[in-house]
Amino acid sequence: MAKSVLTPQATDFPRWYQDVVAKAELADNGPVRGTMVIRPYGYAIWERMQAEIDLRIKAAGVANAYFPLLIPESYLRREAEHVEGFSPELAVVTHGGGKKLEEPVVVRPTSETIINSYFAKWIQSYRDLPLLINQWANVVRWELRPRLFLRTTEFLWQEGHTAHASESDARAFALRILSDVYEDVMTNVLAIPVLTGRKTDNERFAGATTTWTCEAMMRDGKALQMGTSHELGQNFARAFEITYLDEAGQQSYVWQTSWGVSTRLMGALVMVHGDDDGLRLPPRLAPVQVVVVLARADDGADTAAAALAEELRTAGLRVELDLRTDTSFGRRVVDWELKGVPVRLEVGPRDLAQGMVVVARRDTGTKTSVALPGVVGAVTAALDAIHGALLDEASALRRSRTVDAAGLDEAVEAAATGFAVLPMSALGVDGETTLNRAGISIRCIQSADGGLPGSSHDATDDAPLVAVVGRAY
Amino acid sequence: MAKSVLTPQATDFPRWYQDVVAKAELADNGPVRGTMVIRPYGYAIWERMQAEIDLRIKAAGVANAYFPLLIPESYLRREAEHVEGFSPELAVVTHGGGKKLEEPVVVRPTSETIINSYFAKWIQSYRDLPLLINQWANVVRWELRPRLFLRTTEFLWQEGHTAHASESDARAFALRILSDVYEDVMTNVLAIPVLTGRKTDNERFAGATTTWTCEAMMRDGKALQMGTSHELGQNFARAFEITYLDEAGQQSYVWQTSWGVSTRLMGALVMVHGDDDGLRLPPRLAPVQVVVVLARADDGADTAAAALAEELRTAGLRVELDLRTDTSFGRRVVDWELKGVPVRLEVGPRDLAQGMVVVARRDTGTKTSVALPGVVGAVTAALDAIHGALLDEASALRRSRTVDAAGLDEAVEAAATGFAVLPMSALGVDGETTLNRAGISIRCIQSADGGLPGSSHDATDDAPLVAVVGRAY
Numbered sequence: 001m002a003k004s005v006l007t008p009q010a011t012d013f014p015r016w017y018q019d020v021v022a023k024a025e026l027a028d029n030g031p032v033r034g035t036m037v038i039r040p041y042g043y044a045i046w047e048r049m050q051a052e053i054d055l056r057i058k059a060a061g062v063a064n065a066y067f068p069l070l071i072p073e074s075y076l077r078r079e080a081e082h083v084e085g086f087s088p089e090l091a092v093v094t095h096g097g098g099k100k101l102e103e104p105v106v107v108r109p110t111s112e113t114i115i116n117s118y119f120a121k122w123i124q125s126y127r128d129l130p131l132l133i134n135q136w137a138n139v140v141r142w143e144l145r146p147r148l149f150l151r152t153t154e155f156l157w158q159e160g161h162t163a164h165a166s167e168s169d170a171r172a173f174a175l176r177i178l179s180d181v182y183e184d185v186m187t188n189v190l191a192i193p194v195l196t197g198r199k200t201d202n203e204r205f206a207g208a209t210t211t212w213t214c215e216a217m218m219r220d221g222k223a224l225q226m227g228t229s230h231e232l233g234q235n236f237a238r239a240f241e242i243t244y245l246d247e248a249g250q251q252s253y254v255w256q257t258s259w260g261v262s263t264r265l266m267g268a269l270v271m272v273h274g275d276d277d278g279l280r281l282p283p284r285l286a287p288v289q290v291v292v293v294l295a296r297a298d299d300g301a302d303t304a305a306a307a308l309a310e311e312l313r314t315a316g317l318r319v320e321l322d323l324r325t326d327t328s329f330g331r332r333v334v335d336w337e338l339k340g341v342p343v344r345l346e347v348g349p350r351d352l353a354q355g356m357v358v359v360a361r362r363d364t365g366t367k368t369s370v371a372l373p374g375v376v377g378a379v380t381a382a383l384d385a386i387h388g389a390l391l392d393e394a395s396a397l398r399r400s401r402t403v404d405a406a407g408l409d410e411a412v413e414a415a416a417t418g419f420a421v422l423p424m425s426a427l428g429v430d431g432e433t434t435l436n437r438a439g440i441s442i443r444c445i446q447s448a449d450g451g452l453p454g455s456s457h458d459a460t461d462d463a464p465l466v467a468v469v470g471r472a473y
Numbered sequence: 474m475a476k477s478v479l480t481p482q483a484t485d486f487p488r489w490y491q492d493v494v495a496k497a498e499l500a501d502n503g504p505v506r507g508t509m510v511i512r513p514y515g516y517a518i519w520e521r522m523q524a525e526i527d528l529r530i531k532a533a534g535v536a537n538a539y540f541p542l543l544i545p546e547s548y549l550r551r552e553a554e555h556v557e558g559f560s561p562e563l564a565v566v567t568h569g570g571g572k573k574l575e576e577p578v579v580v581r582p583t584s585e586t587i588i589n590s591y592f593a594k595w596i597q598s599y600r601d602l603p604l605l606i607n608q609w610a611n612v613v614r615w616e617l618r619p620r621l622f623l624r625t626t627e628f629l630w631q632e633g634h635t636a637h638a639s640e641s642d643a644r645a646f647a648l649r650i651l652s653d654v655y656e657d658v659m660t661n662v663l664a665i666p667v668l669t670g671r672k673t674d675n676e677r678f679a680g681a682t683t684t685w686t687c688e689a690m691m692r693d694g695k696a697l698q699m700g701t702s703h704e705l706g707q708n709f710a711r712a713f714e715i716t717y718l719d720e721a722g723q724q725s726y727v728w729q730t731s732w733g734v735s736t737r738l739m740g741a742l743v744m745v746h747g748d749d750d751g752l753r754l755p756p757r758l759a760p761v762q763v764v765v766v767l768a769r770a771d772d773g774a775d776t777a778a779a780a781l782a783e784e785l786r787t788a789g790l791r792v793e794l795d796l797r798t799d800t801s802f803g804r805r806v807v808d809w810e811l812k813g814v815p816v817r818l819e820v821g822p823r824d825l826a827q828g829m830v831v832v833a834r835r836d837t838g839t840k841t842s843v844a845l846p847g848v849v850g851a852v853t854a855a856l857d858a859i860h861g862a863l864l865d866e867a868s869a870l871r872r873s874r875t876v877d878a879a880g881l882d883e884a885v886e887a888a889a890t891g892f893a894v895l896p897m898s899a900l901g902v903d904g905e906t907t908l909n910r911a912g913i914s915i916r917c918i919q920s921a922d923g924g925l926p927g928s929s930h931d932a933t934d935d936a937p938l939v940a941v942v943g944r945a946y
Contacts, residue, residue: 030541040536063513068503088571095565097615105505142570
């Protein structure tokens with residue numbers, strides 16, 4: 001309806017993304033290259049994500065804790081593969097308290113090394129297992145081609161770290177986080193359909209034995225890695241000497257997992273649901289679910305608008321009241337659309353005189369006149385419908401842009417506009433390298449029957465495997 | 474009752490503090506000098522503090538946001554007094570992404586400089602004011618004599634930053650945060666009585682025109698600064714060119730405030746309420762308000778204990794159920810006392826046979842037999858009583874250790890065991906220096922009538938002023 005202030009998606013998707021992030025006031029670039037300022041509206045969305053994720057992490061029996069930002073450089077060297085993965089990305093503190101430090105310290109790029117050095121102290125016996133810890137923190141990985149939320153030198157995340165008595169316990173827990181926390185939040189709160197599967201050895205987290213991933217398709221057909229859950233085997237246990245006395249009185253190394261999601265999810269939210277008018281926030285996530293917009297303040301319409309807002313709040317909804325009639329109604333509507341508020345209640349003197357208000361849905365743009373006594377019911381029904389509609393729309397897009405490919409050439413062609421599903425048997429020894437040269441990566445490996453495959457280090461998988469390939473952010 | 478595992482307070486208070494922090498599993502030292510690991514139980518308490526503070530900050534109209542950890546060194550130099558205050562404490566990153574950086578960046582010691590550089594972009598007109606922003610973040614200030622929670626190289630805090638159209642608006646807001654957020658949480662949640670007042674010019678935050686403070690007395694008679702709220706005048710506005718077009722069409726500099734509380738509050742909690750058996754947590758803060766401890770599992774006592782825990786949870790309480798009968802009852806009681814859980818419900822087969830359980834209060838050690846149908850009422854009443862009792866006890870201690878002093882000698886003597894209240898007129902020109910040489914500082918200036926004095930830069934105060942002096946952490 002209202003004229004857009006954004007570059008259309010079809011014209012230039014990356015430019016559209018930048019426009020939305022700026023104009024919906026989600027984030028700004030920081031002064032140090034690659035860093036970002038998360039503005040209040042962006043942060044309110046992130047706080048809602050955090051709350052939903054934190055609830056599920058705690059329900060899985062995990063406790064939050066906090067470990068230091070600064071890590072001695074020597075800690076990172078203890079696990080060889082791990083340091084190799086991170087060394088080009090490190091920020092190094094060489095001076096502290098006005099003096100050169102004896103040993104440089106790094107700003108944490110992730111916390112496996114420091115957390116595991118404490119696990120070694122805290123874990124003595126099988127009674128201390130499983131040890132299930134999470135932290136919400138900032139991490140720093142120097143980023144050469146930064147992009148707000150998607151790739152930033154500093155980002156916010158949660159990182160879970162656990163220790164278990166057996167490999168099967170560790171595997172089960174890594175998969176529980178993948179499905180009960182990550183997939184559940186992404187699908188049922190963010191309304192983003194995700195593919196779950198395992199990473200190839202090439203794409204696996206440095207130091208992990210298996211990396212499990214949730215992958216989503218953005219509106220331009222590209223993939224975004226949404227979150228990962230790693231089986232670490234005994235790699236860190238051996239490097240940090242994390243052993244326990246088992247029930248038989250034997251010293252054994254623990255089996256571990258780590259897992260994380262980050263402010264990257266904000267980028268996914270924009271690129272999965274956003275349209276040419278701005279954000280479209282899924283209602284279960286939105287910090288503002290309903291905005292009550294007063295058109296003109298005549299004839300007590302402001303009092304009526306305030307009463308409606310209060311009635312909606314009492315019904316348990318997150319509501320904002322917009323009485324700024326010194327700014328034009330049209331301009332405010334454009335702004336609320338930019339910000340993606342799922343439902344707009346338009347309150348004007350003429351409608352009110354007839355006992356009516358207008359309920360406008362952000363996802364479809366449809367407007368319905370509703371009699372005053374039915375407002376709470378109509379808004380609640382609209383919010384429920386919007387969650388389903390956004391999820392269906394994203395699922396339909398992914399379906400329409402996913403091709404079953406028989407061989408590499410076909411997969412490369414399909415990945416120009418979306419995903420290709422390729423039998424692993426058709427990939428061959430150099431298949432992944434060939435794809436990578438074409439700017440395409442294997443997003444995840446799945447079982448041909450739709451289920452999850454075994455872990456990377458399993459000798460065999462029961463069903464034939466397929467690779468989901470695409471271009472990635 | 475149970476034999477203590479702690480150094481008694483009377484023997485060695487600092488050692489007692491270290492013992493409690495370690496044995497109640499609140500925190501550990503980090504590998505980089507002065508950093509700390511906040512363990513799950515400590516972090517659960519901190520999360521409860523955060524929730525209570527965040528609620529009140531938002532009720533004052535403030536929005537959360539997030540600004541970068543890394544700040545260009547040049548930013549800190551823009552406000553001269555400010556850089557002077559912080560330069561000896563800075564952690565400096567000189568290398569990033571495998572290369573030496575062209576300009577070194579500092580790890581934020583506080584965020585006035587970076588936040589104000591964005592305020593300059595975001596504030597254009599009087600309609601953009603007041604701008605009220607808060608962030609929850611980690612900050613780094615190199616600490617030479619670290620002590621867990623009290624002085625750490627990295628700590629967690631919230632820092633609020635606001636911009637207003639007038640000096641009086643800024644002052645009113647700084648004082649609103651002081652009383653409605655800080656004093657309210659400290660008194661009504663943490664059960665810690667605080668003195669509010671302003672800092673001397675000497676003790677003022679670098680860059681502020683007035684610093685307001687909340688000060689509390691620890692159980693050893695020493696003072697701890699609990700939180701501060703600063704009027705910044707136009708110092709940062711001039712340094713960062715933060716101007717707005719007022720209603721008359723004139724460009725003016727904004728007036729600002731900043732304010733913060735940190736994980737230091739955890740140290741206060743330990744030292745205000747703790748006793749020789751460990752922590753004593755105030756019930757409104759405690760992550761576990763009631764622990765149901767099963768003595769022996771005979772005769773279905775475990776089922777009864779679980780049912781009681783569930784009944785208490787249903788009543789809205791935070792409850793833990795301890796069924797670990799493979800560890801002795803006495804040892805578990807000692808542990809729950811160490812952890813300061815306000816109410817313990819002891820469930821054993823013999824009492825149960827008579828339809829009774831024991832309600833034990835952590836603050837007084839009193840135990841009462843309660844008939845099963847009355848358990849929720851008895852526990853709720855005990856929790857209410859404990860909040861008041863802890864607050865009264867701390868207030869009484871402060872009263873008993875506070876002396877009205879007529880002159881400096883008397884004040885120095887009184888400060889050996891507590892606080893002295895000294896007329897500002899008796900302080901003289903060199904009085905503060907004399908006190909400082911004796912290891913004593915002016916904690917805050919108050920009005921002799923008990924109210925708050927004017928701001929530092931006011932020419933006159935209405936009532937005579939007094940200085941509260943003491944030794945400080």
